[in-house]
Amino acid sequence: MNQEIQGGGACVPCVRGRVLLVEDDAAVAKVYGRILRQAGLTVHVASEGATALRILETEQLDLVVSDIAIPGPDGIALLRAAREQDPDLPVMLMTGGPDLQSAIHAVEYGASRYFLKPVEPHVLVATAKDVVLRGRDARTKRRAFESYLAANRQAEERDALEITFDHALCGLFMAYQPIVKWSSREVFAYEALVRTEAKELRRPDELIAVAEKLGRLFELGRLIRNHVAAGMTNQPWTVFMNLHPRDLLDEELYDPGAPLSRVASRVVLELTERASLGSVLDLQDRLLRLRELGFRLALDDLGAGYAGLTSFAQTRPDIVKLDMSLTRGVDADPTRQRLIRAMCGLCEEFGMDVVSEGVETAAERDTLARLGCDRMQGYFFAKPAPDFPVAKYDAPLDGG
Numbered sequence: 001m002n003q004e005i006q007g008g009g010a011c012v013p014c015v016r017g018r019v020l021l022v023e024d025d026a027a028v029a030k031v032y033g034r035i036l037r038q039a040g041l042t043v044h045v046a047s048e049g050a051t052a053l054r055i056l057e058t059e060q061l062d063l064v065v066s067d068i069a070i071p072g073p074d075g076i077a078l079l080r081a082a083r084e085q086d087p088d089l090p091v092m093l094m095t096g097g098p099d100l101q102s103a104i105h106a107v108e109y110g111a112s113r114y115f116l117k118p119v120e121p122h123v124l125v126a127t128a129k130d131v132v133l134r135g136r137d138a139r140t141k142r143r144a145f146e147s148y149l150a151a152n153r154q155a156e157e158r159d160a161l162e163i164t165f166d167h168a169l170c171g172l173f174m175a176y177q178p179i180v181k182w183s184s185r186e187v188f189a190y191e192a193l194v195r196t197e198a199k200e201l202r203r204p205d206e207l208i209a210v211a212e213k214l215g216r217l218f219e220l221g222r223l224i225r226n227h228v229a230a231g232m233t234n235q236p237w238t239v240f241m242n243l244h245p246r247d248l249l250d251e252e253l254y255d256p257g258a259p260l261s262r263v264a265s266r267v268v269l270e271l272t273e274r275a276s277l278g279s280v281l282d283l284q285d286r287l288l289r290l291r292e293l294g295f296r297l298a299l300d301d302l303g304a305g306y307a308g309l310t311s312f313a314q315t316r317p318d319i320v321k322l323d324m325s326l327t328r329g330v331d332a333d334p335t336r337q338r339l340i341r342a343m344c345g346l347c348e349e350f351g352m353d354v355v356s357e358g359v360e361t362a363a364e365r366d367t368l369a370r371l372g373c374d375r376m377q378g379y380f381f382a383k384p385a386p387d388f389p390v391a392k393y394d395a396p397l398d399g400g
């Protein structure tokens, strides 16, 4: 380490730092200021308490050297202010008239030194450098300790979240909502929607967000697929299910021996742009592998602002699901009516089926049917429920 020999022969490492020197005796301030500057320190001088407090607030300091008896707030007040602002900022106090009370305060508020004036120059410099180094050391240790505590807290929070997520997986079940073919008053398929009994993660989007955060998306995806496969045994339905785009990267999805693959011909995988499909580099290849296993593909939420026409072209789906934002109030909205009519025409040209989601009223239902959208899903027919709920149509077939 770079060393300097000071006046008294003391060997002190070279230290750079910023010092606030508070002294009302101009001659003394001048001498001490010069000594400290010569030692390599940057010195701010104040001759009274109010100025000293302002400098304390505005400057980044490594040390305060203050006379106790100064005009305005005194050296003890300055010490207290320094402590409140920065527990590691060293403060050296000097006094020409030592008294027990100020000495007690100096100890109480953690002064680094309590000097009787006059202070020898070499003692002043050596002590200043020493306490600056100790102050820095204390600051470094405090920061390290604080980041250790923060990391510890984060680890604890993560552990708690893992437990919450484990509970959610234990309580996982699927709710099914019918998708109807209105013209024949028939259920044409069900959409399987993930649910959990764990109250902390009731909302599926929260469940998925936590899985993403914990890096447990594949685990969630696999569990959902196994639930769906299990739910399809002993019943004849075609089942639509949502696939997180990241699930496309899980090799288990393509395993012909996986439970869901065994019933692939009755499964429609719904893809959405909610998390970008663009991040799946070999998307075409993966979609082809799914089709070869017998899965059909649907594009979910078209019109929601997530799935655009790009994903329409990218996925070339067998089925397009129009988002419920297009359905809502469609009976009273000519623009939406034209959009839906055009989409239905386009999909027909491509040989794709269209499902309108979120049908809640008879008026929406009738308008969609008139526009050429015969397949529908929504609370109007049935809410999602665990046991493949029966759809209610509320209008008989002519002659039926």
Ligand code: G
Residues within 6 Å of the ligand: 177, 193, 242, 300, 301, 324, 357, 358, 359, 360, 377, 378, 379, 380, 384
């Ligand atoms: O993104 P996706 O289309 O898979 O979302 C389906 C969600 O929409 C489910 O959570 C389901 O409960 C909800 N849902 C289904 N039908 C209706 C409906 O008619 N109205 C409303 N507001 N929500 C619905």
Ligand code: MN
Residues within 6 Å of the ligand: 191, 241, 242, 270, 300
């Ligand atoms: Mn869906």
